[in-house]
Amino acid sequence: MFNKIVIFGVGLIGGSVALALKKLANPPQIIGVGRSEQSLQEALSLGLIDQAVTDIASALENADLVLIAAPVAQTPAILRTIRPHLAAQTVITDAGSTKSDVMVYAQAELGDQFNQFVGGHPIAGAEKSGPGAAMADLYIGKNVILTPAETTSPQALQKVAALWQQCGAIVSNMRAQEHDSVFAAVSHLPHLLAFALVEDLAKRDNAELLFKFAASGFRDFTRIAGSHPEMWRDIALANKQALLHELNMYQQAVTEMKTLLENNDDEGLFNLFEHASLARNAWAKSKIQS
Numbered sequence: 001m002f003n004k005i006v007i008f009g010v011g012l013i014g015g016s017v018a019l020a021l022k023k024l025a026n027p028p029q030i031i032g033v034g035r036s037e038q039s040l041q042e043a044l045s046l047g048l049i050d051q052a053v054t055d056i057a058s059a060l061e062n063a064d065l066v067l068i069a070a071p072v073a074q075t076p077a078i079l080r081t082i083r084p085h086l087a088a089q090t091v092i093t094d095a096g097s098t099k100s101d102v103m104v105y106a107q108a109e110l111g112d113q114f115n116q117f118v119g120g121h122p123i124a125g126a127e128k129s130g131p132g133a134a135m136a137d138l139y140i141g142k143n144v145i146l147t148p149a150e151t152t153s154p155q156a157l158q159k160v161a162a163l164w165q166q167c168g169a170i171v172s173n174m175r176a177q178e179h180d181s182v183f184a185a186v187s188h189l190p191h192l193l194a195f196a197l198v199e200d201l202a203k204r205d206n207a208e209l210l211f212k213f214a215a216s217g218f219r220d221f222t223r224i225a226g227s228h229p230e231m232w233r234d235i236a237l238a239n240k241q242a243l244l245h246e247l248n249m250y251q252q253a254v255t256e257m258k259t260l261l262e263n264n265d266d267e268g269l270f271n272l273f274e275h276a277s278l279a280r281n282a283w284a285k286s287k288i289q290s
């Protein structure tokens with residue numbers, strides 16, 4: 001279906017798409033465009049891309065699809081470089097963790113070619129980044145959410161869905177705003193909390209002692225605090241309103257927990273822990289089954 005794909009940002013996410021496509025019987029030609037020459041050369045030497053290109057016009061010539069897989073705040077600048085060379089048959093998509101901002105950028109930058117753009121978000125990843133972290137099987141059995149606008153071309157939507165299905169993913173559609181409020185709760189908030197906890201402990205005078213004895217519970221809670229700072233700065237700012245709402249909700253939950261503790265409310269604490277534990281275990285079980 002695809003002969004030529006251009007990936008802006010060949011790191012964990014873009015590189016994993018490239019590796020997955022390379023496993024196909026007839027893999028497309030994959031062109032990488034990047035911000036850092038070193039990272040692009042790494043992508044080339046790891047075999048993620050067939051060519052690293054700096055001339056955008058030649059990169060986009062006869063391209064079937066462009067995937068933007070860079071930190072979300074880079075999106076408008078990337079779209080601006082693409083627009084003058086964008087043919088009518090080329091579909092553009094992205095992999096950014098936030099979608100309302102990206103859809104607004106795409107509409108503003110692509111003008112009458114906005115119908116060729118399909119917002120996307122693979123719900124798969126890791127705390128690692130860069131081309132060396134790319135994995136061919138990253139998307140197998142994972143969800144990918146697409147956020148088409150009313151005007152999005154059905155053909156473009158179908159092509160982007162096919163791209164992710166070829167990577168082994170399960171594709172569904174959602175409104176960009178709904179996407180952002182869901183992921184503020186289940187992804188962006190946990191990342192901010194992990195960063196906040198590690199930062200709080202790391203700043204203390206006895207940080208060395210604390211980290212020396214921190215064990216698996218700490219490891220599980222804070223793994224995602226090792227994630228890419230630029231990527232998470234961009235996500236936090238792009239989804240600021242939904243994230244502030246989630247932080248307020250969480251603050252309320254912490255306040256309620258403090259009250260139970262201050263009042264030595266053993267039954268209240270037990271009930272809260274039991275309710276949360278049941279919910280968490282049921283979620284984990286549903287993930288194994290799906």
Ligand SMILES: NC(=O)C1=CN([C@@H]2O[C@H](COP(=O)(O)OP(=O)(O)OC[C@H]3O[C@@H](n4cnc5c(N)ncnc54)[C@H](O)[C@@H]3O)[C@@H](O)[C@H]2O)C=CC1
Nearest residue numbers: 009011012013034035069070071072096097125126129130
């Ligand atoms: N890391 C994760 O687990 C997930 C990340 N995402 C989203 O995917 C996108 C990429 O994230 P990762 O692959 O993890 O990051 P990464 O840091 O591994 O890769 C990003 C790449 O984009 C390049 N880049 C930066 N600015 C650029 C520009 N202006 N033009 C071209 N290339 C540029 C960087 O040099 C880097 O190679 C982000 O928008 C992120 O929100 C989505 C799902 C999961």
Ligand SMILES: O=C(O)C(=O)Cc1ccc(O)cc1
Nearest residue numbers: 097122123124125126127224
């Ligand atoms: O490392 C993890 O477990 C993640 O949660 C990865 C991740 C990060 C950002 C996304 O938008 C989606 C998935």
